[in-house]
Amino acid sequence: MRVLAAMSGGVDSAVAAARAVDAGHDVVGVHMALSKSRAEHRSGSRGCCSVEDGYDARRAADKLGIPYYVWDLSDDFEDTVVADFLSEYSAGRTPNPCVRCNEHVKFAALLERGLSMGFDAVCTGHYADLRDVEDGSGVRHELHRAANHPKDQSYVLAVMGKQVLGNVLFPLGDVPTKDEVRIEAAARGLGVSLKPDSYDICFIADGDTRGFLRQRLGENPGEIVDESGAVVGEHLGAFAYTIGQRRGLGLGIPAKDGLPRFVTKVDIETNRVHVGPVEALDVRRIIGADTVWLAPDIDPAEPLRAGVQVRAHGREIAATVRLEDDRLVMDLDEPLRGLAAGQSAVVYSGSRVLGQATVEETA
Template identity: 60%
Template sequence: MRVVAAMSGGVDSAVAAARMLDAGHEVVGVHLALSRSAATLRESARGCCTIEDAGDARRVADRLGIPFYVWDMAERFQRDVMDDFVAEYAAGRTPNPCLRCNESIKFAALLDKALALGFDAVATGHYAQVVERVAPDGEVVRELHRAVDADKDQSYVLGVLDADQLARAFFPLGDTTKPRIREEAAARGFSVAKKPDSYDICFIADGDTRGWLTKHLGEQPGEVVDAGSGEVVGTHQGAYGFTVGQRRGLGLDRSALDGDPRYVVGVDAPTNRVLIGTSDLLGVDLLTADHARWCGPAPTAEVRVGAQVRAHGEEVAAWARVDDTDPEVVHVRLDARLRGVAPGQSVVLYEGTRVVGSATIAATDRARVTAG
């Protein structure tokens, strides 16, 4: 099989490429140039996609003896990931750019280009597993499952893959822990064996999301309002800099409040208001989500699932059903309330370790408890 190995310049994608080669595939390494200012060297462990990373990837490819190319996808990344990120925050939502990158770049743009060039599949260094099973009709079905290493499991950010994309995707690291991957990289003589992981948002290298958004959206002064009383209790320089569940950086005059801590409980983009309240207002157990993506057939009835709303958040037992009139809308009823769930986040649904699918949270609510 002819396989494109996506090589970021890190240790995970290096070992993934090596394992695909060991498995007997014809492998070509590809580094995605996603930054328009890639000449800037990495300043911390947060950033990625720099010239330094491309060089690291090339050195691994040379050691493996495989062809290596750099594919420029900066314009697509800017439009589908970075511009989307800004637009979502401007609308009062909290997006996950890693899911958008996997959906639009790595398993749309990259896979489409690979197929157009005659390749059969794409392999990445994500920590997840593809499990093949034989359906009753004899068809071989590929399922996406959690990784063995729970601390590194990345099945959440892969929940946007559909069945066709999953059929052409390989994740060779899903059965191994991160420490063993580093040991394997060292044994293979890869210079990236001890390279720090990138984390958080790759295009915000210093980790200051609010500062980055301010550069793109400018200061937009507004009011901080108590959700219970409707009283104005403070001001802010941009509602886009806040997310549901946030406690720090609210800029409140504590002397005007009681002793209970306050949290962001809502962001009203049209009025540029940040709503705050006590912790009892944070818990929600009803989710309405759109832009549904299924890793296999969509559920045809209400199904029992596990629901996860953050990349490394807890999984909560739930019921999920597809909307009766709109197949891209999913309704999720959680068994227990979750705090800090914001519109724009993704809810990924599981059946055991299998990823059923995902959707983007559009609204949250709390089930009404009636006296019995």
Template identity: 60%
Template sequence: MSGGVDSAVAAARMIDAGHDVVGVHLALSQSAATLRESARGCCTIEDAGDARRVADVLGIPFYVWDMAARFKQDVVDDFRAEYAAGRTPNPCLRCNEKIKFAALLDKALALGFDAVATGHYARVVETPRGDGGVRRELHRAVDAAKDQSYVLGVLDAEQLARSFFPLGDTTKPDIRREAAERGFYVANKPDSHDICFIADGDTRGWLTRELGSAPGDIVDTDGQVLGQHEGAFAYTVGQRRGLALGRPAADGQPRYVVEVRPETNQVVVGTADLLGVNAITGDHARWCGPAPEGVVQVGAQVRAHGEEYAATAWAEGDRVEVRLESRVRGVAPGQSVVLYDGTRVVGSATIAAARLEREPVA
């Protein structure tokens, strides 16, 4: 229970469904703020208090579990290291993989609980198996604007078997109305946004404080120096703003970051046509069920609320190869590619490389 409206209604719905529910708030910050500064961030003392008030209304036990050290190691330190290596990570996926559906779920099972329910907008659909049992599949939420299946694409079949997402069949406005009808104080509480451990939303500033200033060159694809930067880690492929180039392009076209080179501390810029890729190699593949066999038709999504693109994909051990039917711009190493079959999540991988292949796959 984060202290927000979604997890509050999720807890209430689990009670309505007949489950024995205990509320748990995760203390993830090693120096939690007393009050929320804005709609950004989470895990403040205020949030814990909001979650406790909801638990009191529901009449359920409530606990705060301190996972700050694990969160720092698996999410914050990973985020810093990825940017330092020139990649663009998604900390929400890492948090779901390492904290909410690993550390939290493992502790819950060890204490005798059966499953974890959260306020994520996604659906678990049960389909018959050949042996008479059922298979639990992860699907997109009904509310496309709030769908969070992308950041849950790291869950495997065993984790899905012990996960519930009670909000997946409802839109956000209806959730707020339900919360108000139930008398929850948090019914109109703003949603949290962006990266929870960077409450002011200034990712570049946070990285500079963590990694220090590291001046270097901004160059074009021919190696000509066009400007300076204070740290290559603050740039990502596809970025246009904040380049502060001293020399305008000869053709007058805007320029974008096309590559980050941490080994030479260079940021490479070029025209928009250099951003289009149609081939992705992903590692750390995670499957929400059986791994695909052979080449399969899928939808591929590379951003949390981005477009889904028609593609083919095939697994190669811990890696996955994805071939897009159209070019996609701004695909950066470190991002995640999540694969879909209709509304069903097939699995995900961390993007290791993206490129343009002129010849179609045989």
């Protein structure tokens, strides 16, 4: 196959590209330039897709002996991922930009461009497992958790959609530990073998999400109120708060019982942030919109027992799941604490990803 290897400049994507070469594919490396600021630099292990990352990706491609290109996808990234991030926070929701990047950039813009140029698949360094299953109607592509459970990224990949699964490769899906990836990179002479992992939001390299939101959205002072409606503090913008938040509230009046208080509601219409006891964060039902169902052999309209995960590395909770009027309803066996609208809820059956939806309501 002709394979387009997305090379971020990190060790995972470099080893994934190397494995694609070993598998006999005709591989071309491409680095996605996502930042609108060409002078942006990585800060320690924060951020990704920086100038330094582009240099590291080029050196890795040279070592592997494959062609290498830089594609400017910054407009796509700004118009989809960053715009969605700002729009969701403006609406009092908490988005996951990595999910949106996979949906709109890595497995939409990149794949679409690659297919139009005659490539058969996109290869990335994500930790996830793709399996081809024979059934009566042919081959079914399934997305599963990676062998490396602590690094598993199937949660942020579920949004891809079943139509994409036949055109992607995840060569690291069977690697049990990150240490083994680094050892393999060193053995191949790849200079990124000891490079630290990137984390946090890539377009907020200093990690100051609240500062980024205030810079882009401005200030809009308002009140912080407790469960009785009493004013207990002030804020500079309700959009900078998220459900379950405890730190950075700056409350001027302590709770009567002396216990910590958490953000329980962000009301954009009244510009108020509501706080309350930790018990107020418990939810037993999740209703998700924009459902992406990856399992054509399973009818989501029929209630099924499954596991639900709502954070990238959160634990899975048993639930009864069903699709009602294009919305995914998930009734949890036990309460879940601190879930905000805008986050992703992913449905699993064992290691297999069945579907995904964006949290719209909780109860």
